[in-house]
Amino acid sequence: MKLDGKVPAGPVAEKWTRHKFDLKLVNPANKRKFSIIVVGSGLAGASAAASLGELGYHVDCFCYQDSARRAHSIAAQGGINAAKNYQNDGDSVWRLFYDTVKGGDFRSREANVHRLAEVSVNIIDQCVAQGVPFAREYGGGLANRSFGGAQVSRTFYARGQTGQQLQLSAYQALSRQVAAGTVRMHAKTEMLDLVVEDGRARGIVTRDLADGTMASWSADAVVLATGGYANVFFLSTNAKGCNATAIWRAHRRGALFANPCYTQIHPTCIPQHGDYQSKLTLMSESLRNDGRIWVPKAGGDSRSPDQIPEAERDYYLERRYPAFGNLVPRDIASRAAKTVCDEGYGVGHGARGVYLDFADAIARLGKDAVAAKYGNLFEMYERITGEDPYAVPMRIYPAPHYTMGGLWVDYHLMSTIPGLFVIGEANFSDHGANRLGASALMQGLADGYFVLPYTIGDYLAPRMGEEPLPTDHQAFREVEGEVTDRLDRLLSVQGKRTVDSLHRELGKVCEDECGMSRDRKGLEAAIAKIQALREEYWRNVRVPGAAADLNQSLEKAGRVADYFELAELMCRDALDREESCGTHFREEYQTEEGEARRNDEDYKYVAAWEWTGAGDTPRLHKEELDFENVPPSQRSYK
Amino acid sequence: MSWIGKTYGSALGKKAAMALSGLLLVGFVLGHMAGNLKAFLGAEKYNGYADWLREMGSPLLPHNGALWIARVVLLGAVLVHIHSAWSLTRLSRKARPKRYYTLTAQQATYASRTMRWGGVIILLFVLYHLAHFTWGMSWAHPDFEPGNVHRNFVEGFRVWWVVAIYVVAQVALGFHLFHGFWSAFQTLGLNHERVNAWRRPLALSIALVVSLGNISLAVSVLMGWVS
């Protein structure tokens, strides 16, 4: 298979404009003759479904939540980037493009990133028109704040709930189309497989989560907007229901999976506090602006933090990175926390935590000023931990948060299965090996509002007059049969262990061996462990209840079964990439000071993996990356 | 007029009708209470006030004309108030067919939670009050003498249990007014950050003035302070 990114010719700044003109169009009267399935209703899915509905296509939109509004985009806190240059501080489309390529450690596709930067400005216009209550200046203009990885102030925000407000505005646009009849919304309905016939995506098979009813849906194109796979780690900042089943099933049907090892671990999360813990909660990175991070100099120091004198504290980020100090990028901050904890200096439950101390900030600015900036975060911290961060330092630890990897897509956001489009976090395209803050929301909306509605027409236009496959076609029947068999198998094991207990164990392996730092030995051991766990899963899992019922255990069981396969691929990809870049840190490839050593010579490619059957080694395909506009350089934060 | 029908057809419209009729009735109970305070000034002043009520609007209106207009308007307001309350209550009952094992009150005031039964008590009281002092039915007021308002008033409150009925009813009215008056602001959308803080105290004042004013009349007769 030859991977063709279909990147248009011409200077990077003109590619999208020119290409839009070259794309084939479906005339307005003909759009209603096409049907499109959109799976997922987060920023990408909801914005795509709404926009496609507005254009006149027949859209069926699916989400596993009980309402489209609840998709996990809603939990994003910080903000959304756009190259508006309202601050007159030198921002531009080119600078956003540059920062994003560099922030991704030179592992993303330049043309995609430039397009993202271009449409970022339209996103803000669109969201404001839809009624997103962005923060404002006294003059009534939009306010901005600065965010990590950029030297300009280009982040738009709505308090600490930017994701919520953008999600709700996309959901409202979607609701309008639902009311208008152009979109049919199927909430509480989970996609369990993709139907491919004649090498093209033809539809999906779903299960109604309220009563277990299976159904087939046929369409002219299928769009996956199902988010990332950070829940493979069990403990992550993702919602409990976030899952990789849709993209994994598509992968098994022929879509290549790109860069699975690029997983972002966010540095400022509330640490685990017990073995029963179900998820990790993120706190805005902005806390690092005023908080100082430290651990006791003596390992296993069990004194309370206020009893530890200044001289016996190690402010390790300030020590190792005097220039950036506590404000080093996410990947570096996370890794440094892991290192000190591995060395035995960690604090709190299981010694997996470091202090984030506001004592200095409170002394310098006063408690009120600190409360004005971070009050709601402090409250949240206290609600969860029962500790008052004004009096005792917070404890933080990194947590899996976002996955840059995903299904491989070309410039049109189409996967290697014709007719299967993948947008938002579910694809791999824009963030390379590391995502900058406030860029996930931007990408989700860019794909859904401003890219897919153009590119999908190019796929559909030549297929005018073709009928979608009827759902009683053999291809649908076969897939339905396979899905049903799989659920029955899960129910029939009736072993001794719960889904969660096995998932927890899988997560631990992934976190230890394929988390913030990796090495060959660990990864090889992890692959063996994952295989053994998967084997145990299918032999010893216990899933109560029936398939034809609301059965939350069965929902989980299917998702976790996919995680075992995905986790293995993640480790294989990490093993294959013998360099350190972005969030992927291989112990063997570091500088003498312990910093990441990238290898552009040998690894300047997208690793796209092909499924070759259960138990077989996947096949690697490479898409070489060219950096014509942003010359690769080494990141330094010393 | 169809827009009135349409508006009243909606629950918010009924609620607004309840608020408007309620405000009218608040105005009435205030005036009624204030007028009756004349009883403290003696029989002459009090009867003179009653005569004035009958001649109000003269010579434009005939004898008792304004009084009847007021009666019709008040009766209309009461009917609207009751009908809207009754149908909204039914709507709310239907909205939760299966009750909770426990539903813990959070911040709802006692007054707000007793609006419906309080309303029923007030209605029964009003009927009794009319029988007592307007229609002068013999079971309610054995000494009733048509036209002699002050005498009827004094004789009517000589019995302790009659006064007790009035006191209980006025307490119920006070609670009803306290929530109802504040609630009318909410229902009619009359809120503004500058005035919001005044709405509760104002409602409390009206409730206290009306119920204490009325109670003072009945109790004063019983105690022999007015004769």
Next chain:
Amino acid sequence: MRLKLHIWRQKNANDGGSFATYARDDVSPDMSFLEMLDVLNEELIESGEEPVAFDHDCREGICGSCGVMINGSAHGPESGTATCQLHMRKFRDGDEIRVEPFRSRAFPILKDLVVDRSPFDEIIGAGGYISVNTGSAPEANLIPVPRDDAERAMDAAECIGCGACVAQCPNGAAQLFTSAKISHLAELPQGRPERFARATKMVEVMESYFGSCTNFAECEAVCPKGISIDFIAQMNREYLRSRFK
């Protein structure tokens, strides 16, 4: 901590349902309420019983999926907190806790503590949006929005759509939810062209499912986002004004 749980169990929408009692003796005060249920469920599964079904997703108080009645209070005893962020340290050793689903005619119970809140989506679909097609938006800074208006809009827009307002309301009314959206959009210049049609249509759908507000303000007390009943007054105003348009 030792606790006694009385949890509503109901097989499906048609089942009558009843309370089941579970004794717990190893509850950590650091657990969240839902983690406490997770542990119970793990034990139920291991002993061959069906776990308690309950809705939840983000577990950080923003998606609005979770929500149960805990001792008669929607989302439990801590104010400004969704069920998922309620922690067991808010309870005392030896407490009895009664867990019921949100009850409303409009929210039929699907199983145990899981209810169907889709009428909320229908209310939004009736007009809880601004009619602007993708691509037709003017430059964002063209229309200035006074900072105070934007802040008030945001106060209303924070609603997470959990349904606690309906659940706690003795009348089963959805005024707080509906008014939050009507007010959010009415506060912004972008939302004004459609404000009256929006109020009319959204209220109409709301009334077809839910009870009538008597201004108890119970909704405000249990709202995880502390949304003010001032917005209910604002909705009433929008609606009444729409009658004169």
